[in-house]
Amino acid sequence: QVQLQESGPGLVKPSGTLSLTCAVSGGSISSAHWWGWVRQPPGKGLEWIGQTFHSGSTNYNPSLQSRLIMSLDKSNNQFSLNLSSVTAADTAVYFCARDRIEGYYFDYWGQGILVTVSS
């Protein structure tokens, strides 16, 4: 059973960088899947952020692309998200998820982490 767990600061200052890590257990991030991020502003719907493949290639939401970097840490079986120049609009629960390459769906999710952008 694959399990994912997000970690990182719960509070980030405006104009700062939001950095999150997703630790994967029960499976290897070197397997042939995408590893992705989805966020949910309080009381609102889901938004796809982006994905990274075991090869290191990435795809990003065009609306976030200029501020976004995703990467893999194979030695620690985890992947990460860095979103720069954050504003209050980036306040959300951030979920990491395994993104199946054959069918483009998220089959395993982390529990989510609330990140608030505020001074």
Added chain:
Amino acid sequence: QSALTQPRSVSGSPGQSVTISCTGTSSDVGGYNYVSWYQQHPGKAPKLLIYDVTKRPSGVPDRFSGSKSGNTASLTISGLQPEDEADYYCCSYAGGYTFRVFGGGTKLTVL
């Protein structure tokens, strides 16, 4: 504004059936058979219900079914149970630039 359009809310009584629609375009829902549906209870992570338009992961009851016609996908829940009360989201592959789009979500109330 979400890329895929879902009704804000639907409701039904226990034992009844409800259908939630998800309308996109030929660039997403209509162009690929890669629509998935997720159930989300308050404070919880989304849970995969349907993938590839019609397929159910193991462990998901067959009361949940998916379909697609043109640019609109649908999730049908039959034999409604109180625990089905949740938010439901559709998601579609959208090609090599946008990649993924979600619907705005539908709140299901079991009366």
